[in-house]
Amino acid sequence: MSEFELLARVRERLPAPGPQVRVGSGDDAAVTVPTGATATSVDALIEGVHFRRGQGSLAQIGHKALAVALSDLAAMGAEPGEAYVVLGVPPDLDEDGCMEVLDGIADLSATTGTSLAGGDVTRAPVLMLAVTVVGHAPSPAELVTRAGALPGDALVLTGEIGAAAAGLLALERPATRAAVSASVAERLQAHQLEPQPRIAAGRALAEAGANAMIDLSDGLGGDAKHLAEASGVGLQIDAGALPVAAGVGDLAAAAGKEPLQLAISGGEDYELLAALPAEQLQVARAAVGAHSPLSRIGQVVAGSGVEIRLPGGEPLNPTGFDQFD
């Protein structure tokens, strides 16, 4: 299989690109006609670093590579536009295997309205994917950065946290799965293997007036810190209000980990953390509601840093924050 033959086979499978794409895959560059502002992000997934082959399907690896990139667009409140994919093919992955990876990308691109507009296929020592995504908005003002949270803003979170980290535990240490039902273990593992970018919720939060937003890739603790630093504010998080996914506690305990710590520092939730004016909370909840639960987990305060308070009122053991740095 030559690179050209593989590329031809890939192009055959691509859904037709959206109207903004004037020249798609196959020329020196893709040509698009954006209107307004674009948001662009790139993420790489590398075998042995970000995933292990065999823990899930090849299609799930493709899905996840595009999903984590699209999650950054969700965190801007952008509409997905185009994706550009680098596929590094290891010696032990045949053409059908490549197609399975690309099918995972193509399926998510179809459900999210993302045009696969270009890419590069190359040999590599391990399976690797680098995905660049371009999203669109009518103007820069409609995109939500990490900077902009104001003291008094409510801090809200889509979905649940901890599932992906618990799912990784279940995949890496199969013995821990016995701590939860088979269906719960499956669901946690699916969060790890096949995360869903919160695109609709991100746009709804942007439209509801979010002042700052970030997606949880490193974990709530670390990403809250990024948002606080970018905005020049402090964040108070009420640990009792955190929407920890079902089964996370049992799986964490079976692995000898502190459940709340796992949920806060585990990462890969790909949920959205946003700061928005408290008076917009109801509007936001109504707008996001169709796509995801929305929990109020704390507030923005003057100052700096992230403080997570346990239900009793005392702060979470601050040494736990070392790993967020």
Add this chain to the structure above:
Amino acid sequence: MSEFELLARVRERLPAPGPQVRVGSGDDAAVTVPTGATATSVDALIEGVHFRRGQGSLAQIGHKALAVALSDLAAMGAEPGEAYVVLGVPPDLDEDGCMEVLDGIADLSATTGTSLAGGDVTRAPVLMLAVTVVGHAPSPAELVTRAGALPGDALVLTGEIGAAAAGLLALERPATRAAVSASVAERLQAHQLEPQPRIAAGRALAEAGANAMIDLSDGLGGDAKHLAEASGVGLQIDAGALPVAAGVGDLAAAAGKEPLQLAISGGEDYELLAALPAEQLQVARAAVGAHSPLSRIGQVVAGSGVEIRLPGGEPLNPTGFDQFD
């Protein structure tokens, strides 16, 4: 060194982004406000596949990763805009090594007016770079694709060919270097290690009315075939008119290779091959002249395929074309 610390050190060194970039590196996504059309391309360079560490400097690896991506924009006649860089860091590359790679990227981005607007740094088994570049033009009509060459068009080529392939020979088989002077060997190796994207020449050719254009990454033979296929035409190339770089013949001979074959199939020239109306030839030569020589190497004809004729008139041994497929 954590990813965050490395990213912070990287951001400190970045030149200020251009006016189209509203939010640069450091948020979930970069925000730009393109006007008109964008051209987007992505290329990966992987250690052991595309380069060997030690043959050149780390800065040259960074330079080349951006250069090959920008070469695709040159082939569209686009103005470089933004670049997004994935850096995969192997266990044996320390922070200073990463900075050297990134300095090579930053230097070329500065000389080409490219804003480094985002990226991703990750661990990897080998040094790898994936660079996405976005170029701009007032409208899609001003960008030149591979499709559009018309029978009767003149076929023109910037610069010289064969230097990068001969340079690779000199790097891989040091004994061959004795066939040329030290300065010629240096120049050939520099073409391999530090290619220069033909950005200004690409824009000049686009403005002079080029109907189709492609950059030579796979080699003149293969890339001419891509242009012919995309345009639905045939190409006649006069081998005697090919601007083969000085020293290529001697180095090829020392390595037991056919010089013309090496120049045509060697690849990585990153020169531009364009089809343009014959009456525009003088205008094009004047416009490109400040940046690069421009050779007329043949013409576009009705039909299909690429025919390379030797000075005597007989076609170049067609078996040589097998590797262009």
